[in-house]
Structure formats: C-alpha cells, structure tokens
Amino acid sequence: MKECQAILKSDDHTSRSSTNSLFTIRTVRYGECQKNQAANVGGYAVDGCREFIPCADEGSNGALTCAACGCHRNFHRREVETEIVVRRSMENGQQ
Numbered sequence: 047m048k049e050c051q052a053i054l055k056s057d058d059h060t061s062r063s064s065t066n067s068l069f070t071i072r073t074v075r076y077g078e079c080q081k082n083q084a085a086n087v088g089g090y091a092v093d094g095c096r097e098f099i100p101c102a103d104e105g106s107n108g109a110l111t112c113a114a115c116g117c118h119r120n121f122h123r124r125e126v127e128t129e130i131v132v133r134r135s136m137e138n139g140q141q
C-alpha cells in the first residue's frame with residue numbers, strides 16, 4: 047500500500063486580493079563555511095568554502111549538504127535578504 051503525502055508550505059505572500067500586489071521576496075543565502083576543522087586539535091581552521099552549494103535539489107537528502115566542502119548547511123553563515131516589491135497591475139490602476 048502506497049501512501050502519498052503532500053507537504054504544503056503555506057506562505058503568506060501567496061494571497062492575491064487587491065490590484066496592488068505586495069510581494070515579499072525573502073532570499074536566504076548561505077555564505078562561507080564556518081565549521082572549525084581544527085577543533086579536535088584545539089586550533090581554528092575553516093575549510094575555506096566560500097558559499098554553500100547544495101548537493102541536491104531542495105527537498106531531497108543532499109539539499110542540506112554542501113557540495114563543495116561536504117559540511118552541513120548549518121555550518122554556513124546564514125544571510126537573509128528581505129525585499130519588498132510592489133507590483134501594480136495594469137487593470138484599474140486608478141487610485
């Protein structure tokens with residue numbers, strides 16, 4: 047027996063109610079790897095990986111593993127960029 051499971055991510059910005067649509071684009075980037083490779087010998091050395099590149103597509107197993115250095119994504123510095131975009135639709139654009 048096979049059971050299909052749908053995982054829905056509910057995001058606020060999917061609602062489209064007015065003519066002016068407000069989009070919040072949140073981009074999450076993962077910067078340089080900060081895993082201390084020399085922690086076991088009491089030193090400090092990072093592997094020099096500059097940016098997290100997922101091994102596999104989002105949602106699959108390798109998505110949290112860096113293709114370049116093999117570390118988990120948590121070791122990479124998280125940067126969140128929030129951008130608000132107002133898109134005015136062409137129909138009834140009067141105020």
Ligand SMILES: [Zn+2]
Binds near residue numbers: 079116117
């Ligand atoms: Zn790394």
